[in-house]
Amino acid sequence: MVLSLSALGIYFGIAWSKYSKTELDNSKLTSPSLAIDVFDSNNRPIKEENMFNSSYIKGCQLPEHVKQAFISIEDKNFYSHNGVNYKRIAKAMFNNLKSMNLKEGGSTISQQLIKNTHLSSEKTFDRKIKEVVLTKKLEKQYSKDEILEQYLNVIYFGNSCYGIESASQFYFSKSAHDLNLQESATLAGIIKSPYKYSPVSNPENCLKRRNIVLREMEKDEKISMQEYMNAKNSDLELKLNPKEENKLNSYSEASIEEARKILGLPAKQIALHGYQIHTYQNLEKQKQLEEAFANSNMTEDDYAGIVINNAKHAVEAYTGRSAYKIITAKRQPGSCIKPILVYAPALNEDIISPSTQLLDEKTTISEYTPKNIGDKYVGYVSAREALAKSINIPAVKVLSYVGIDKAKSYAENMGIEFDEQDDNYALALGGMRYGVTINQLASAYTTLANGGQYAPNCFVSYITDKNDKLVYVHRPEETRVLREDASYLMTDMLKTSAKTGTARKLADLELDIVSKTGTVGKSGSKENNDAWNMSYTSEQTCGIWVGNLDNTPISAVGGGLPTQVAKNYFASSNDKSTFEKPSSIVSMPIDVTELEENHKVVLANSFTPERYTKQELFSRFNLPSEISNKFTQIKEPDFKGITQSDNAVLSFDAKEYYSYKIYRESINEANLLKEISGKSGKQAIELAMPKQREKFVLVTTFTNQSGMVQTLTSTVDLIKTMKNTTENNLSQKWFV
Numbered sequence: 001m002v003l004s005l006s007a008l009g010i011y012f013g014i015a016w017s018k019y020s021k022t023e024l025d026n027s028k029l030t031s032p033s034l035a036i037d038v039f040d041s042n043n044r045p046i047k048e049e050n051m052f053n054s055s056y057i058k059g060c061q062l063p064e065h066v067k068q069a070f071i072s073i074e075d076k077n078f079y080s081h082n083g084v085n086y087k088r089i090a091k092a093m094f095n096n097l098k099s100m101n102l103k104e105g106g107s108t109i110s111q112q113l114i115k116n117t118h119l120s121s122e123k124t125f126d127r128k129i130k131e132v133v134l135t136k137k138l139e140k141q142y143s144k145d146e147i148l149e150q151y152l153n154v155i156y157f158g159n160s161c162y163g164i165e166s167a168s169q170f171y172f173s174k175s176a177h178d179l180n181l182q183e184s185a186t187l188a189g190i191i192k193s194p195y196k197y198s199p200v201s202n203p204e205n206c207l208k209r210r211n212i213v214l215r216e217m218e219k220d221e222k223i224s225m226q227e228y229m230n231a232k233n234s235d236l237e238l239k240l241n242p243k244e245e246n247k248l249n250s251y252s253e254a255s256i257e258e259a260r261k262i263l264g265l266p267a268k269q270i271a272l273h274g275y276q277i278h279t280y281q282n283l284e285k286q287k288q289l290e291e292a293f294a295n296s297n298m299t300e301d302d303y304a305g306i307v308i309n310n311a312k313h314a315v316e317a318y319t320g321r322s323a324y325k326i327i328t329a330k331r332q333p334g335s336c337i338k339p340i341l342v343y344a345p346a347l348n349e350d351i352i353s354p355s356t357q358l359l360d361e362k363t364t365i366s367e368y369t370p371k372n373i374g375d376k377y378v379g380y381v382s383a384r385e386a387l388a389k390s391i392n393i394p395a396v397k398v399l400s401y402v403g404i405d406k407a408k409s410y411a412e413n414m415g416i417e418f419d420e421q422d423d424n425y426a427l428a429l430g431g432m433r434y435g436v437t438i439n440q441l442a443s444a445y446t447t448l449a450n451g452g453q454y455a456p457n458c459f460v461s462y463i464t465d466k467n468d469k470l471v472y473v474h475r476p477e478e479t480r481v482l483r484e485d486a487s488y489l490m491t492d493m494l495k496t497s498a499k500t501g502t503a504r505k506l507a508d509l510e511l512d513i514v515s516k517t518g519t520v521g522k523s524g525s526k527e528n529n530d531a532w533n534m535s536y537t538s539e540q541t542c543g544i545w546v547g548n549l550d551n552t553p554i555s556a557v558g559g560g561l562p563t564q565v566a567k568n569y570f571a572s573s574n575d576k577s578t579f580e581k582p583s584s585i586v587s588m589p590i591d592v593t594e595l596e597e598n599h600k601v602v603l604a605n606s607f608t609p610e611r612y613t614k615q616e617l618f619s620r621f622n623l624p625s626e627i628s629n630k631f632t633q634i635k636e637p638d639f640k641g642i643t644q645s646d647n648a649v650l651s652f653d654a655k656e657y658y659s660y661k662i663y664r665e666s667i668n669e670a671n672l673l674k675e676i677s678g679k680s681g682k683q684a685i686e687l688a689m690p691k692q693r694e695k696f697v698l699v700t701t702f703t704n705q706s707g708m709v710q711t712l713t714s715t716v717d718l719i720k721t722m723k724n725t726t727e728n729n730l731s732q733k734w735f736v
Contacts, residue, residue, distance in 0.1 A: 358386055365425050485621070518558045634712045
């Protein structure tokens with residue numbers, strides 16, 4: 001212990017000597033406002049609110065209970081110490097040594113001011129020593145009241161609120177000089193962990209933390225017991241400022257959020273250090289996206305939209321409206337996950353083709369019993385149609401064919417994140433514990449648009465420092481997730497969704513466009529939580545989300561409002577791009593009769609009439625192995641007959657591609673009784689039978705693709721059964 005303490009003392013001595021010459025930058029303390037410079041793709045400043053401390057408030061304008069709330073919870077000895085509370089630091093260091101991390105800091109208000117204006121957020125002993133050195137210099141140059149004023153105007157309150165005036169305007173729609181006791185305690189409680197104690201996203205935690213602040217104020221005799229009780233028993237009353245909502249969900253705010261992760265710095269320090277953020281924003285597309293929402297009869301629900309340049313993996317437009325930050329919020333994706341998690345992996349594994357027949361029926365798989373909307377089931381359906389109409393049961397079955405682990409690995413390689421509890425077949429329908437962000441989901445769809453290549457999307461193109469030196473450049477690194485032909489087949493299936501499926505609102509757009517919708521709601525309820533549309537062309541991907549981050553129900557469905565917004569956006573764009581078909585994709589004729597009768601995908605033969613074939617796309621690696629043997633030789637129907645009184649009832653199974661004629665006795669036009677064509681299924685024909693014994697002839701005719709006519713004759717002999725009742729009530733029967 002002695003050796004360790006000695007070594008530690010020597011280390012601190014050397015570090016103190018090293019950092020003692022560090023100068024205090026007064027401009028970082030006294031600047032009433034700071035801004036982060038954010039530029040669009042043409043190097044024009046983005047005209048959105050990127051200011052920090054723009055609402056600076058003097059300490060003398062603040063009520064005393066505002067200042068005392070922060071002092072009681074953050075630094076009780078603020079007015080008595082010289083900037084550093086050595087007892088708190090020693091205690092924090094002891095706890096850090098025990099836990100072998102630097103979780104606790106023991107910082108005073110003065111130290112927090114230095115940390116937020118001069119230093120990075122890294123937790124190292126060097127940074128702590130530098131913090132103490134600068135704090136001592138701060139205390140020599142400024143009074144306590146000046147330090148407290150500067151502190152209250154720089155600390156972070158969550159939701160992009162820097163400084164108490166900004167926070168007061170956002171959370172309570174009032175100036176900080178009008179804050180009451182409980183509101184002051186609420187703001188003082190937030191700063192320890194702005195997310196954990198957010199009054200918006202975690203109100204219960206916030207309320208508990210607020211009451212702790214009030215209790216500390218009462219213990220410090222800054223408020224009376226009666227004031228404490230009154231404030232403690234009050235509700236957490238917020239009045240969010242709607243003017244701040246779009247700032248929270250603006251393109252520049254999303255870019256700053258991304259730059260924070262890239263640089264490892266808080267937004268405040270990005271501004272202080274003069275970093276310049278150059279983005280991919282396309283001003284024309286940004287306006288088109290915003291107008292797409294404005295022209296869609298939007299309700300009061302939250303919403304967000306994102307537009308991505310597929311080739312660059314670049315976010316060119318983004319907008320949203322909510323009291324919360326949408327870009328980082330995870331929501332259930334609903335059926336929008338089906339192409340990513342279910343059908344694309346199945347195509348890539350050669351398990352299905354677009355025409356594969358899937359039985360839509362009530363089913364249970366591994367104790368999971370999914371249901372279709374309205375509890376309706378349609379029987380056999382192609383994979384193409386099942387996806388286009390977003391039928392649930394086929395999706396769950398296909399996921400079971402692929403396997404949950406393998407399907408998840410595909411989705412993870414497209415940027416989708418799963419919780420360890422996401423391990424059941426409800427995943428096929430978007431049933432995730434946390435869900436996805438709009439950017440993650442849109443990024444996954446760009447994989448399909450890019451022929452199976454994935455890279456995460458970015459807002460930030462490059463970053464420079466205050467001297468215009470390049471410090472970061474976005475260089476997307478693509479990884480192949482799907483074969484090119486599997487991606488193309490997935491895209492072609494989603495074209496059907498945009499033409500005749502749940503996204504058919506897009507059908508009249510003269511674009512080579514694909515789309516998928518998703519709706520998340522409670523079973524049997526008309527109220528939903530999330531509504532999605534993911535649409536893309538070869539050039540760009542547009543993702544739309546409508547919902548409420550506080551989970552207030554919505555009436556919108558994926559095929560409704562979100563798809564209308566997507567339609568408005570693409571209608572205003574000049575996108576003429578088309579999808580290029582890979583050489584490994586072939587179009588082959590399949591036998592429609594085999595699909596309908598046996599639910600099998602079988603290639604048509606050369607004799608199959610054109611009207612009984614359908615062209616379908618296949619990968620050369622997954623062609624049907626079977627060729628139809630129909631139409632090469634006519635098949636005899638099961639021709640039967642019975643007598644009823646004086647009539648004959650003839651029956652056989654008809655095929656619509658055959659024509660039939662029924663004769664009496666012999667094949668002669670004079671003996672023709674009935675003609676049947678274009679019908680399928682059981683046929684029952686009742687004919688008069690004047691004679692005791694009659695012969696009926698069925699002639700089946702088929703003309704194949706080459707014009708060759710085939711005929712087949714079937715006969716049935718019938719003997720009329722007669723009854724003669726005698727006086728003794730005896731029956732006599734005549735047989736031949």
